[in-house]
Amino acid sequence: MPAPATEADRNAAARETILARVREALQSSAPLPHLKTDLAGEMLGQPVATDSQPAGSSLPLLTVLPETAARPWLPDGGDTVDERLAILTENLKKLRAEVQRVTDLPAAAAVVADLVRERGWQRVAWHQHPLVDSLVADGVTAAGCDGYAVDEPGFDKRQLEACDAGITACEAVVSQTGSILVSSATGGGRGLSILPPVHIVVAPVEAVVATVGDALHLVAQRYAGRLPSLLSFITGPSRTGDIERILVLGAHGPKELIVLLVG
Amino acid sequence: MATVTPPPASAPTRDRIDTADPPASDAKKRFLSDAAAHVRDLGHRLFVRKALGGYYVNRDAYKARYRDWEHARDAASLAKWSAVNRLHELLPQFVANFEAGGGQVHWARDAAEAREIILRLVREAEAKAIVKSKCMTSEEIHLNAALEAEGFGVVESDLGEFIQQLRGEPPYHFVFPCMHVRRDEISELFKQHLGSEPTDSPEELTMIARRYMRQLYVNADVGITGANFLVAETGQVSITENEGNARLTAALPRVHIAISGIEKVVANLDDLAVLLPMLATAGAGQPMTCYNTLYSGPRREGEADGPEAMHLVLLDNSRTALLADPEQRDALHCIRCGACLNVCPIFKNVGGFTYGTTYQGPIGSVITPHLRGLTDWNHLSGASSLCGACTDACPVRIDIHHHLLHNRRNAARTAPSRLEKLGHKVFVQVARRPGLFATGGWLFRHTLGLVKRIKPPLMKQWLDTRDLPSAPSQSFRAAWKSRGR
Known part of the structure; x- marks a missing residue:
């Protein structure tokens, strides 16, 4: 095994070589792609020469970001809360996820309690969060089911794997695509939203945003400079089409995704 | 319900282990013979077409939800154009931000260096079991063969890749790895390797793989994944997948x-x-792929789980050679x-394996000559009808079919065909002399029938698969002269 210093040297040399090749390659500038609309006129500024710009190339910078320019043309996420909820509900149904809107947390807990009894769940995994806590107290334990909290590092992943369902909060819900954005900060880490066969997500209706871009901006602001180690858009239950391109749910992740919208 | 035996300590044995790329000098010969065989296999062609049927329907349905797909394509195209042309700024920016988040970056100039880096990381982690999610870059560097040669068991967790691993085959299609395999073959494969009961239900087959894999995720020490995007501004690695296997692997x-x-930096x-969203709609007919996950590094303080270390191997492997060609x-x-x-008529007829490349189809035919040499791989530039369906389908507007022409031109410049040159010289001389041209035409009209029958050596290959029309009874010039009458 090479000594650490040797490996660090190799890495530094490889970095230098690759970056030098990149700079050299970009000495000549590439033409714009063949576009079919006038979006380039809207998005591109005048070519600017900067210190970091390689000599000989004058690359116009994007003065309007792609998300802003594309927003009017991407799938509609809805302008009002009602529109967003309507689009979201339709999308989640198409994705074969379940969605229920409830008036308050006790109503959400009642939905969970019904699920626990109907399915005969023995153990449900969860994490500490103002929204999740009351669901577990009034929906899981009250229905005679064990809860398994995964907040402490070093929890047993085998036990989590054996749970019947997992309950998490989320960062945002995206109507445009029917996606739930979870993070390792407010979603109980990485395993809880992917390992149990059923994933229950609880979100206040205020968490529903129109687009993928809105959701990303929201978390970027919320965690300015200190993003959680995982941010994951979950769009429906886990799926595969690998066998003859036929859709099967529950490939490796949850077979069911149940979204509880509160408010 | 089918039963599954507990997974073995090591990876399932494969029928064949590829240790290196087959010799590139035979690439053209192999392409031609494989293409001829596949084109005659009508069952295979029908099966692949049928498998793609649902994709076309879903893709069009979700494309229709874009308020304008062409505007969105332009925005996506400009995003990538701007990123690739600013790679000298964005790559260091990404690395600095990723490292600030606790991730470790390893630079690899070529495939061998990348393999060495990963082998060292795996040794340092004292890995007993490795689980891997779908990653074409790892296919490019033949990572599994390298790990297995060093005695490390590695299991592909994506269902399609897992099936291909058991079959000892590379992916057939870089997004749908086993789209050519029938369910009864998969059932037999699982019975043989996993001891499961035979079934003809895709759902049951998927559940057999699910049950087998779950224990592997929990036991694995090292998880290997690819990356779809590297976000410079935030230092995040973005991974797109449908099954949840990459989520579990990480x-x-x-x-x-x-x-x-x-080149994955944005x-x-x-x-x-x-x-x-565009990746999902164009590639698989979905609004979004099921899991799109952004990783900023290993487990953070206060987070319940996640790996102790996150390594990112950044691979060049001739990408900078392609970067150096502005065209x-x-x-x-x-x-x-x-x-x-x-959408490619060639792909649908010759199939994924005929290409003999890591990246199949039109985009593979464009980039492979750059990554592995134009001399040996120029025949892929001819594996196109130039219909442009690929260029129309590309969500980021890569000028794919024109690049196939550019490669043909470049190949003619670097290694011109003497025969073609001679042919053009003769034609120029003949075309300059009307009498000679007329005689040539007469000769052509009167010998075409004979040529079609005897198929002379140089034309045999071409004539074998094509029906030439009959020669006209008179020349165009004669027809033109007589048209007034």
């Missing part, structure tokens, strides 16, 4: 190793907000959605 093992080509989250630089915009394969 959640449960102690060490997470991601592999990425250097400027910021705004780019991603356009590219993620075809846009081939690096590719987001590996696979849309161009799904």
